[in-house]
Amino acid sequence: MKTIALLPALLLLGACSTAQKETATTPPSLKDAFADSFLIGAALNTDCTNGLDPATDSLVSLHFNSIVAENCMKSEKINPSEGVYEWDDADNFVNYGTERGMKIIGHTLLWHSQLAPWFPLDSAGNNVTPDVMKQRIANHISTVMTRYKGKIHGWDVVNEAILEDGSYRKSPFYEILGEEFIPFAFSCAAAADPDAELYLNDYSMASPAKRETYLKIIADLKARGIRIDGIGMQGHMGMDYPDFAEFEKSIEEYGKAGVGVMITEWDMSALPTVNQGANVADTTAFNKLLNPYPDGLPEDIDREWNERMGRMMDMFMRHADVITRVTAWGTDDSKSWKNDWPMKGRTEYPLLFSRSLTPKPFLNKYLNK
Ligand code: XIL
Secondary structure, three states: OHHHHHHHHHHHHHHHHHHHHHHHHOOOOHHHHOOOOOEEEEEEOHHHHOOOOHHHHHHHHHHOOEEEEOOOOOHHHHOOEOOEOOOHHHHHHHHHHHHOOOEEEEEEEEOOOOOOOOOOEOOOOOEOOHHHHHHHHHHHHHHHHHHOOOOOOEEEEEEOOEOOOOOEOOOHHHHHHHHHHHHHHHHHHHHHOOOOEEEEEEOOOOOHHHHHHHHHHHHHHHHOOOOOOEEEEOOEEEOOEOOHHHHHHHHHHHHHOOOEEEEEEEEEOOOOOOOOOOOOOOOEOOOHHHOOOOOOOOHHHHHHHHHHHHHHHHHHHHOOOOEEEEEEOOOEHHHOHHHOOOEOOOOOOOOOEOOOOOEOHHHHHHHOO
16 A cells, blocks of 8 residues: 555656756757857768767757768769769768758858869860850759758858959869859859858958958849858968957958858867968978877967957857857867868867867856856
């Protein structure tokens, strides 16, 4: 009798303590901390989205509500030869985000780097004619976007089209089609998926000359009735760049131009600067002196790094009315491309999470608010 009468009470107690335990052990998440301000994203490599990295999966599932493909949607991967598409990794990436209800970002449709070698060339190895280039761009954009129609929140349609001095990069797209390659690409993208957001994305966005050219491009697209939804400011930074005031001015000016602003590839090198910006082709041979902290960041550098990141995050929060997403280019420090760029084999500390998967201190004030 007694035992039976006690049972419901015991069950209830059990349920209570489980619930308490869950509340006590669910750590605060970045996506909740920034829910009223902007999406918070991370670039993922294929280990995570192919199910080979459960620790990163847990971190991403807890903290992020947006993801971008670090490499698997670039043309050399997804469209390595004419008419040949390798979908497996990209499909897994899109399924990963869909299953977790995340805003999925496609990166990137047209980029001079990691460009499939066949793309701009004819069978003799010469640049194709403008007509053939247009056909190839139209096919590539329409095939890739159509496959993921309705699943991708936004696409980096064109990546890194402009140089720091404000001139157009002499990419194969530009060499063959001139400035017109950008409006053409955006028209193709808008036709392929009317519901996906369409972005221009670039690094060194604090450069006033670069800013002026992007403002002109935005105005030109809008004047011609071609849709552009946002500007991605990559946000690859270091301990002595960018100029914070100029970076903030770019956020403001893009906002005023009537497009969404995103920080799309945020990271801040804690190591001596080898070169500013993020031009993937600018690499330097390994030099021990430029890899000063292989066993951990000294306290003063760590403090300074966190202070700079905190100031940046405060800047993003000040402009939450125009900033729609802040995405880190990787998850924890061990996953950053900066361990191998611009110098292979350095130990870097540029991301939001340490190698032990703990959030960096500058995030505490947001996480514990
Ligand atoms: C980087 C990836 O992180 C690396 O794994 C790859 O080897 C090179 O490209 N700007 C971009 C990104 O738009 O696509 C680049 O990603 C980093 C610079």
